[in-house]
Amino acid sequence: MRNEKLIHALGNCINHCNYCADACLDEDNVKMMVTCIRTDRVCAEVCSTLSQVLATSYSDVQGLVDYCKKICEACAEECSKHEHQHCQDCAEACRKCAEACAAYAA
Amino acid sequence: MRNEKLIHALGNCINHCNYCADACLDEDNVKMMVTCIRTDRVCAEVCSTLSQVLATSYSDVQGLVDYCKKICEACAEECSKHEHQHCQDCAEACRKCAEACAAYAA
Amino acid sequence: MRNEKLIHALGNCINHCNYCADACLDEDNVKMMVTCIRTDRVCAEVCSTLSQVLATSYSDVQGLVDYCKKICEACAEECSKHEHQHCQDCAEACRKCAEACAAYAA
Amino acid sequence: MRNEKLIHALGNCINHCNYCADACLDEDNVKMMVTCIRTDRVCAEVCSTLSQVLATSYSDVQGLVDYCKKICEACAEECSKHEHQHCQDCAEACRKCAEACAAYAA
Numbered sequence: 546m547r548n549e550k551l552i553h554a555l556g557n558c559i560n561h562c563n564y565c566a567d568a569c570l571d572e573d574n575v576k577m578m579v580t581c582i583r584t585d586r587v588c589a590e591v592c593s594t595l596s597q598v599l600a601t602s603y604s605d606v607q608g609l610v611d612y613c614k615k616i617c618e619a620c621a622e623e624c625s626k627h628e629h630q631h632c633q634d635c636a637e638a639c640r641k642c643a644e645a646c647a648a649y650a651a
Numbered sequence: 652m653r654n655e656k657l658i659h660a661l662g663n664c665i666n667h668c669n670y671c672a673d674a675c676l677d678e679d680n681v682k683m684m685v686t687c688i689r690t691d692r693v694c695a696e697v698c699s700t701l702s703q704v705l706a707t708s709y710s711d712v713q714g715l716v717d718y719c720k721k722i723c724e725a726c727a728e729e730c731s732k733h734e735h736q737h738c739q740d741c742a743e744a745c746r747k748c749a750e751a752c753a754a755y756a757a
Numbered sequence: 758m759r760n761e762k763l764i765h766a767l768g769n770c771i772n773h774c775n776y777c778a779d780a781c782l783d784e785d786n787v788k789m790m791v792t793c794i795r796t797d798r799v800c801a802e803v804c805s806t807l808s809q810v811l812a813t814s815y816s817d818v819q820g821l822v823d824y825c826k827k828i829c830e831a832c833a834e835e836c837s838k839h840e841h842q843h844c845q846d847c848a849e850a851c852r853k854c855a856e857a858c859a860a861y862a863a
Numbered sequence: 864m865r866n867e868k869l870i871h872a873l874g875n876c877i878n879h880c881n882y883c884a885d886a887c888l889d890e891d892n893v894k895m896m897v898t899c900i901r902t903d904r905v906c907a908e909v910c911s912t913l914s915q916v917l918a919t920s921y922s923d924v925q926g927l928v929d930y931c932k933k934i935c936e937a938c939a940e941e942c943s944k945h946e947h948q949h950c951q952d953c954a955e956a957c958r959k960c961a962e963a964c965a966a967y968a969a
Contacts (some may be wrong), residue, residue, distance in 0.1 A: 556874045563918035579782045594700040600881035608718040662768045671813035706775035769869040820930040
Protein backbone atom coordinates (compact mmCIF):
# COMPACT_ATOMS: atom_id res chain seq x y z
CA MET A 546 0.00 0.00 0.00
CA ARG A 547 1.01 3.55 -0.82
CA ASN A 548 2.60 5.52 2.05
CA GLU A 549 2.30 2.51 4.31
CA LYS A 550 4.93 3.57 6.86
CA LEU A 551 3.39 6.96 7.59
CA ILE A 552 -0.14 5.52 7.54
CA HIS A 553 0.93 2.96 10.14
CA ALA A 554 2.42 5.66 12.39
CA LEU A 555 -0.74 7.74 11.99
CA GLY A 556 -2.97 4.81 12.94
CA ASN A 557 -0.98 4.18 16.09
CA CYS A 558 -1.06 7.88 16.97
CA ILE A 559 -4.83 8.09 16.39
CA ASN A 560 -5.50 5.14 18.70
CA HIS A 561 -3.29 6.47 21.48
CA CYS A 562 -4.74 9.99 21.25
CA ASN A 563 -8.33 8.70 21.31
CA TYR A 564 -7.56 6.44 24.26
CA CYS A 565 -5.55 9.06 26.17
CA ALA A 566 -8.25 11.71 25.73
CA ASP A 567 -10.84 9.41 27.23
CA ALA A 568 -8.62 8.01 29.98
CA CYS A 569 -7.73 11.59 31.05
CA LEU A 570 -11.44 12.17 31.74
CA ASP A 571 -11.31 9.49 34.43
CA GLU A 572 -8.24 10.86 36.20
CA ASP A 573 -8.70 12.45 39.64
CA ASN A 574 -6.92 15.58 38.49
CA VAL A 575 -9.05 16.01 35.34
CA LYS A 576 -8.77 19.81 35.70
CA MET A 577 -5.04 19.49 35.01
CA MET A 578 -5.67 17.28 31.97
CA VAL A 579 -7.80 19.74 30.00
CA THR A 580 -5.08 20.83 27.57
CA CYS A 581 -4.03 17.21 27.11
CA ILE A 582 -7.60 16.13 26.28
CA ARG A 583 -8.04 19.01 23.84
CA THR A 584 -4.71 18.46 22.10
CA ASP A 585 -5.30 14.70 21.89
CA ARG A 586 -8.62 15.36 20.16
CA VAL A 587 -7.19 17.74 17.57
CA CYS A 588 -4.22 15.44 16.96
CA ALA A 589 -6.40 12.34 16.44
CA GLU A 590 -8.64 14.22 14.06
CA VAL A 591 -5.83 15.67 11.93
CA CYS A 592 -3.97 12.33 11.82
CA SER A 593 -7.16 10.56 10.71
CA THR A 594 -7.67 12.97 7.82
CA LEU A 595 -4.04 12.75 6.71
CA SER A 596 -4.26 8.96 6.81
CA GLN A 597 -7.29 8.99 4.53
CA VAL A 598 -5.77 11.51 2.14
CA LEU A 599 -2.50 9.55 1.93
CA ALA A 600 -4.46 6.43 0.93
CA THR A 601 -5.49 8.30 -2.22
CA SER A 602 -3.30 9.43 -5.08
CA TYR A 603 -4.18 13.08 -4.40
CA SER A 604 -0.81 14.74 -4.70
CA ASP A 605 -0.92 18.16 -3.02
CA VAL A 606 -0.52 16.89 0.54
CA GLN A 607 2.58 18.64 1.85
CA GLY A 608 0.68 21.40 3.67
CA LEU A 609 -1.35 18.82 5.53
CA VAL A 610 1.71 16.71 6.40
CA ASP A 611 3.42 19.83 7.79
CA TYR A 612 0.40 20.75 9.90
CA CYS A 613 0.11 17.17 11.14
CA LYS A 614 3.78 17.12 12.16
CA LYS A 615 3.21 20.31 14.17
CA ILE A 616 0.16 19.06 16.04
CA CYS A 617 1.91 15.72 16.74
CA GLU A 618 4.85 17.60 18.22
CA ALA A 619 2.53 19.80 20.30
CA CYS A 620 0.63 16.75 21.53
CA ALA A 621 3.85 14.85 22.35
CA GLU A 622 5.07 17.83 24.36
CA GLU A 623 1.81 18.21 26.29
CA CYS A 624 1.39 14.48 26.99
CA SER A 625 4.99 14.11 28.14
CA LYS A 626 4.24 16.54 31.01
CA HIS A 627 1.93 14.02 32.68
CA GLU A 628 2.98 10.83 34.47
CA HIS A 629 -0.07 8.74 33.60
CA GLN A 630 0.93 5.73 31.53
CA HIS A 631 -1.61 6.60 28.80
CA CYS A 632 -0.05 10.07 28.50
CA GLN A 633 3.49 8.70 28.31
CA ASP A 634 2.46 6.11 25.71
CA CYS A 635 0.61 8.75 23.72
CA ALA A 636 3.61 11.11 23.82
CA GLU A 637 5.74 8.31 22.35
CA ALA A 638 3.21 7.55 19.59
CA CYS A 639 2.97 11.27 18.72
CA ARG A 640 6.75 11.65 18.62
CA LYS A 641 7.08 8.69 16.26
CA CYS A 642 4.31 10.05 14.08
CA ALA A 643 5.96 13.49 13.89
CA GLU A 644 9.17 11.74 12.83
CA ALA A 645 7.29 9.78 10.15
CA CYS A 646 5.81 13.06 8.88
CA ALA A 647 9.31 14.55 8.72
CA ALA A 648 10.63 11.47 6.88
CA TYR A 649 7.78 11.69 4.40
CA ALA A 650 8.52 15.33 3.71
CA ALA A 651 12.20 14.64 3.17
CA MET B 652 -21.01 29.39 18.86
CA ARG B 653 -17.36 30.11 18.19
CA ASN B 654 -16.40 30.49 14.49
CA GLU B 655 -20.01 29.90 13.49
CA LYS B 656 -19.79 31.45 10.02
CA LEU B 657 -16.87 29.34 8.85
CA ILE B 658 -18.28 26.20 10.50
CA HIS B 659 -21.54 26.75 8.60
CA ALA B 660 -19.70 27.12 5.27
CA LEU B 661 -17.67 24.00 6.04
CA GLY B 662 -20.81 21.99 6.83
CA ASN B 663 -22.40 23.00 3.54
CA CYS B 664 -19.20 22.16 1.66
CA ILE B 665 -18.88 18.74 3.37
CA ASN B 666 -22.44 17.79 2.43
CA HIS B 667 -22.07 18.86 -1.21
CA CYS B 668 -18.70 17.10 -1.59
CA ASN B 669 -20.03 13.87 -0.06
CA TYR B 670 -23.12 13.99 -2.26
CA CYS B 671 -21.24 14.96 -5.43
CA ALA B 672 -18.63 12.20 -4.95
CA ASP B 673 -21.37 9.60 -4.72
CA ALA B 674 -23.54 11.03 -7.50
CA CYS B 675 -20.51 11.08 -9.83
CA LEU B 676 -20.26 7.29 -9.40
CA ASP B 677 -23.69 6.94 -11.03
CA GLU B 678 -22.91 9.12 -14.05
CA ASP B 679 -22.55 7.44 -17.46
CA ASN B 680 -19.18 9.07 -17.96
CA VAL B 681 -17.77 7.96 -14.59
CA LYS B 682 -14.30 7.63 -16.15
CA MET B 683 -14.30 11.40 -16.68
CA MET B 684 -15.39 12.02 -13.09
CA VAL B 685 -12.47 10.30 -11.37
CA THR B 686 -10.57 13.45 -10.43
CA CYS B 687 -13.82 15.05 -9.29
CA ILE B 688 -14.64 12.09 -7.01
CA ARG B 689 -11.13 12.04 -5.57
CA THR B 690 -10.98 15.79 -4.95
CA ASP B 691 -14.48 15.77 -3.41
CA ARG B 692 -13.38 13.10 -0.96
CA VAL B 693 -10.22 14.91 0.14
CA CYS B 694 -12.13 18.20 0.40
CA ALA B 695 -14.93 16.71 2.53
CA GLU B 696 -12.42 15.07 4.83
CA VAL B 697 -10.28 18.19 5.36
CA CYS B 698 -13.36 20.41 5.87
CA SER B 699 -14.73 17.98 8.45
CA THR B 700 -11.53 18.07 10.47
CA LEU B 701 -11.28 21.85 10.32
CA SER B 702 -14.88 22.10 11.47
CA GLN B 703 -14.17 19.95 14.50
CA VAL B 704 -10.98 21.79 15.35
CA LEU B 705 -12.68 25.19 15.06
CA ALA B 706 -15.33 24.05 17.54
CA THR B 707 -12.55 23.78 20.13
CA SER B 708 -10.50 26.60 21.61
CA TYR B 709 -7.30 25.10 20.20
CA SER B 710 -5.55 28.14 18.86
CA ASP B 711 -2.89 27.07 16.34
CA VAL B 712 -5.25 26.54 13.41
CA GLN B 713 -3.97 28.83 10.68
CA GLY B 714 -2.00 26.13 8.84
CA LEU B 715 -5.11 23.97 8.64
CA VAL B 716 -7.31 26.86 7.49
CA ASP B 717 -4.80 27.64 4.74
CA TYR B 718 -4.70 24.03 3.56
CA CYS B 719 -8.48 23.84 3.65
CA LYS B 720 -8.79 27.00 1.54
CA LYS B 721 -6.47 25.46 -1.05
CA ILE B 722 -8.32 22.16 -1.33
CA CYS B 723 -11.67 24.02 -1.50
CA GLU B 724 -10.31 26.11 -4.37
CA ALA B 725 -8.99 22.99 -6.14
CA CYS B 726 -12.31 21.21 -5.68
CA ALA B 727 -14.30 24.24 -6.89
CA GLU B 728 -12.13 24.40 -10.01
CA GLU B 729 -12.48 20.69 -10.76
CA CYS B 730 -16.25 20.56 -10.12
CA SER B 731 -16.90 23.65 -12.22
CA LYS B 732 -15.57 21.76 -15.28
CA HIS B 733 -18.55 19.39 -15.24
CA GLU B 734 -22.12 20.25 -16.21
CA HIS B 735 -23.87 17.90 -13.78
CA GLN B 736 -26.01 19.88 -11.36
CA HIS B 737 -24.34 18.20 -8.34
CA CYS B 738 -20.92 19.30 -9.65
CA GLN B 739 -22.07 22.88 -10.23
CA ASP B 740 -23.69 23.04 -6.78
CA CYS B 741 -20.57 21.56 -5.20
CA ALA B 742 -18.32 24.06 -6.98
CA GLU B 743 -20.43 26.88 -5.54
CA ALA B 744 -20.28 25.42 -1.99
CA CYS B 745 -16.50 24.99 -2.27
CA ARG B 746 -16.03 28.55 -3.53
CA LYS B 747 -18.03 29.97 -0.64
CA CYS B 748 -16.07 27.83 1.79
CA ALA B 749 -12.74 29.00 0.37
CA GLU B 750 -13.96 32.59 0.80
CA ALA B 751 -14.97 31.88 4.40
CA CYS B 752 -11.49 30.44 5.03
CA ALA B 753 -9.95 33.60 3.57
CA ALA B 754 -12.22 35.82 5.69
CA TYR B 755 -11.26 33.86 8.81
CA ALA B 756 -7.57 34.31 8.05
CA ALA B 757 -7.96 38.05 7.53
CA MET C 758 -29.92 16.60 -2.12
CA ARG C 759 -30.89 13.16 -0.91
CA ASN C 760 -31.97 12.92 2.77
CA GLU C 761 -31.47 16.65 3.16
CA LYS C 762 -33.65 17.09 6.25
CA LEU C 763 -31.88 14.46 8.34
CA ILE C 764 -28.45 15.53 7.07
CA HIS C 765 -29.23 19.10 8.18
CA ALA C 766 -30.28 17.93 11.67
CA LEU C 767 -27.14 15.80 11.89
CA GLY C 768 -24.92 18.74 10.93
CA ASN C 769 -26.46 20.91 13.62
CA CYS C 770 -26.10 18.14 16.19
CA ILE C 771 -22.44 17.51 15.25
CA ASN C 772 -21.56 21.18 15.66
CA HIS C 773 -23.29 21.50 19.03
CA CYS C 774 -21.75 18.27 20.36
CA ASN C 775 -18.24 19.29 19.26
CA TYR C 776 -18.67 22.75 20.78
CA CYS C 777 -20.28 21.50 24.00
CA ALA C 778 -17.57 18.85 24.55
CA ASP C 779 -14.88 21.50 24.32
CA ALA C 780 -16.74 24.17 26.31
CA CYS C 781 -17.32 21.63 29.11
CA LEU C 782 -13.53 21.32 29.47
CA ASP C 783 -13.37 24.98 30.46
CA GLU C 784 -16.11 24.78 33.10
CA ASP C 785 -15.11 25.09 36.77
CA ASN C 786 -16.92 21.87 37.57
CA VAL C 787 -15.24 19.85 34.80
CA LYS C 788 -15.33 16.74 37.02
CA MET C 789 -19.13 16.82 36.81
CA MET C 790 -19.02 17.22 33.02
CA VAL C 791 -17.10 14.03 32.25
CA THR C 792 -20.10 11.99 31.09
CA CYS C 793 -21.34 14.94 29.08
CA ILE C 794 -17.98 15.33 27.30
CA ARG C 795 -17.77 11.60 26.57
CA THR C 796 -21.34 11.33 25.29
CA ASP C 797 -20.92 14.48 23.17
CA ARG C 798 -17.88 12.93 21.52
CA VAL C 799 -19.56 9.63 20.70
CA CYS C 800 -22.67 11.44 19.46
CA ALA C 801 -20.72 13.80 17.18
CA GLU C 802 -18.77 10.89 15.74
CA VAL C 803 -21.80 8.69 15.03
CA CYS C 804 -23.77 11.61 13.55
CA SER C 805 -20.87 12.47 11.27
CA THR C 806 -20.69 8.94 9.90
CA LEU C 807 -24.44 8.71 9.38
CA SER C 808 -24.35 12.04 7.55
CA GLN C 809 -21.68 10.77 5.16
CA VAL C 810 -23.44 7.46 4.59
CA LEU C 811 -26.78 9.18 3.92
CA ALA C 812 -25.12 11.31 1.23
CA THR C 813 -24.47 8.09 -0.69
CA SER C 814 -27.02 5.79 -2.27
CA TYR C 815 -25.91 2.93 -0.03
CA SER C 816 -29.22 1.45 1.04
CA ASP C 817 -28.72 -0.68 4.16
CA VAL C 818 -28.65 2.20 6.64
CA GLN C 819 -31.46 1.44 9.07
CA GLY C 820 -29.21 -0.14 11.72
CA LEU C 821 -27.03 2.96 11.75
CA VAL C 822 -30.01 5.34 11.89
CA ASP C 823 -31.38 3.38 14.86
CA TYR C 824 -28.06 3.52 16.70
CA CYS C 825 -27.73 7.22 15.94
CA LYS C 826 -31.22 7.91 17.33
CA LYS C 827 -30.25 6.12 20.54
CA ILE C 828 -27.00 8.02 21.10
CA CYS C 829 -28.75 11.32 20.29
CA GLU C 830 -31.39 10.54 22.92
CA ALA C 831 -28.70 9.56 25.44
CA CYS C 832 -26.77 12.76 24.73
CA ALA C 833 -29.90 14.92 24.95
CA GLU C 834 -30.70 13.39 28.33
CA GLU C 835 -27.19 13.89 29.69
CA CYS C 836 -26.83 17.46 28.39
CA SER C 837 -30.23 18.48 29.70
CA LYS C 838 -29.00 17.77 33.27
CA HIS C 839 -26.57 20.69 33.10
CA GLU C 840 -27.47 24.38 33.21
CA HIS C 841 -24.65 25.65 31.00
CA GLN C 842 -26.07 27.29 27.89
CA HIS C 843 -23.91 25.08 25.61
CA CYS C 844 -25.35 21.97 27.29
CA GLN C 845 -28.94 23.19 26.97
CA ASP C 846 -28.39 24.12 23.31
CA CYS C 847 -26.75 20.78 22.65
CA ALA C 848 -29.60 18.89 24.31
CA GLU C 849 -32.04 20.67 21.99
CA ALA C 850 -29.94 19.86 18.88
CA CYS C 851 -29.69 16.21 19.94
CA ARG C 852 -33.43 15.97 20.58
CA LYS C 853 -34.23 17.39 17.14
CA CYS C 854 -31.73 15.01 15.55
CA ALA C 855 -33.27 12.01 17.33
CA GLU C 856 -36.66 13.11 16.01
CA ALA C 857 -35.27 13.43 12.49
CA CYS C 858 -33.85 9.88 12.81
CA ALA C 859 -37.28 8.65 13.90
CA ALA C 860 -38.97 10.47 11.01
CA TYR C 861 -36.50 8.93 8.57
CA ALA C 862 -37.20 5.45 9.89
CA ALA C 863 -40.99 5.92 9.62
CA MET D 864 -5.30 -0.36 25.57
CA ARG D 865 -8.96 -1.20 25.87
CA ASN D 866 -10.41 -3.31 23.01
CA GLU D 867 -7.00 -3.43 21.36
CA LYS D 868 -7.67 -6.49 19.19
CA LEU D 869 -10.81 -5.13 17.56
CA ILE D 870 -9.30 -1.64 17.22
CA HIS D 871 -6.32 -3.19 15.40
CA ALA D 872 -8.60 -5.08 12.99
CA LEU D 873 -10.62 -1.91 12.41
CA GLY D 874 -7.48 0.10 11.64
CA ASN D 875 -6.34 -2.46 9.08
CA CYS D 876 -9.81 -2.54 7.51
CA ILE D 877 -10.00 1.28 7.33
CA ASN D 878 -6.65 1.51 5.54
CA HIS D 879 -7.51 -1.20 3.01
CA CYS D 880 -10.97 0.27 2.30
CA ASN D 881 -9.56 3.78 1.82
CA TYR D 882 -6.82 2.46 -0.45
CA CYS D 883 -9.10 0.12 -2.42
CA ALA D 884 -11.71 2.85 -2.99
CA ASP D 885 -9.08 5.11 -4.49
CA ALA D 886 -7.27 2.41 -6.47
CA CYS D 887 -10.61 1.33 -8.02
CA LEU D 888 -10.94 4.84 -9.47
CA ASP D 889 -7.80 4.22 -11.54
CA GLU D 890 -8.92 0.85 -12.94
CA ASP D 891 -9.83 0.65 -16.63
CA ASN D 892 -13.17 -0.89 -15.77
CA VAL D 893 -14.12 1.78 -13.24
CA LYS D 894 -17.79 1.44 -14.23
CA MET D 895 -17.73 -2.10 -12.81
CA MET D 896 -16.09 -0.89 -9.58
CA VAL D 897 -18.81 1.57 -8.55
CA THR D 898 -20.41 -0.65 -5.91
CA CYS D 899 -16.97 -1.57 -4.60
CA ILE D 900 -15.96 2.08 -4.25
CA ARG D 901 -19.22 2.98 -2.51
CA THR D 902 -19.12 0.03 -0.11
CA ASP D 903 -15.46 0.67 0.69
CA ARG D 904 -16.30 4.25 1.62
CA VAL D 905 -19.18 3.33 3.92
CA CYS D 906 -17.12 0.55 5.50
CA ALA D 907 -14.11 2.79 6.18
CA GLU D 908 -16.32 5.44 7.71
CA VAL D 909 -18.24 3.07 10.00
CA CYS D 910 -15.04 1.29 11.10
CA SER D 911 -13.42 4.63 11.90
CA THR D 912 -16.29 5.66 14.14
CA LEU D 913 -16.41 2.32 15.92
CA SER D 914 -12.66 2.53 16.51
CA GLN D 915 -13.01 5.92 18.14
CA VAL D 916 -15.99 4.88 20.24
CA LEU D 917 -14.21 1.71 21.44
CA ALA D 918 -11.28 3.83 22.62
CA THR D 919 -13.66 5.46 25.10
CA SER D 920 -15.38 3.82 28.06
CA TYR D 921 -18.80 4.55 26.56
CA SER D 922 -20.61 1.29 27.15
CA ASP D 923 -23.64 1.08 24.85
CA VAL D 924 -21.74 0.01 21.74
CA GLN D 925 -23.32 -3.29 20.73
CA GLY D 926 -25.63 -1.78 18.11
CA LEU D 927 -22.67 -0.12 16.42
CA VAL D 928 -20.54 -3.29 16.54
CA ASP D 929 -23.41 -5.23 14.93
CA TYR D 930 -23.81 -2.67 12.16
CA CYS D 931 -20.05 -2.61 11.60
CA LYS D 932 -19.94 -6.41 11.30
CA LYS D 933 -22.67 -6.24 8.67
CA ILE D 934 -21.00 -3.60 6.51
CA CYS D 935 -17.64 -5.42 6.81
CA GLU D 936 -19.31 -8.61 5.57
CA ALA D 937 -21.01 -6.73 2.72
CA CYS D 938 -17.71 -5.09 1.75
CA ALA D 939 -15.81 -8.39 1.91
CA GLU D 940 -18.40 -9.98 -0.36
CA GLU D 941 -18.30 -7.14 -2.89
CA CYS D 942 -14.50 -6.87 -2.93
CA SER D 943 -14.04 -10.62 -3.32
CA LYS D 944 -15.87 -10.43 -6.67
CA HIS D 945 -13.00 -8.48 -8.24
CA GLU D 946 -9.58 -9.84 -9.15
CA HIS D 947 -7.58 -6.66 -8.50
CA GLN D 948 -5.05 -7.26 -5.74
CA HIS D 949 -6.33 -4.24 -3.75
CA CYS D 950 -9.83 -5.73 -3.84
CA GLN D 951 -8.66 -9.16 -2.73
CA ASP D 952 -6.56 -7.65 0.08
CA CYS D 953 -9.46 -5.47 1.14
CA ALA D 954 -11.85 -8.44 1.18
CA GLU D 955 -9.45 -10.25 3.52
CA ALA D 956 -9.14 -7.22 5.84
CA CYS D 957 -12.94 -6.84 5.93
CA ARG D 958 -13.45 -10.53 6.67
CA LYS D 959 -10.99 -10.41 9.58
CA CYS D 960 -12.66 -7.27 10.88
CA ALA D 961 -16.12 -8.87 10.72
CA GLU D 962 -14.71 -11.82 12.69
CA ALA D 963 -13.22 -9.46 15.28
CA CYS D 964 -16.63 -7.77 15.61
CA ALA D 965 -18.24 -11.18 16.13
CA ALA D 966 -15.59 -12.13 18.73
CA TYR D 967 -16.18 -8.85 20.57
CA ALA D 968 -19.91 -9.48 20.67
CA ALA D 969 -19.46 -13.00 22.00
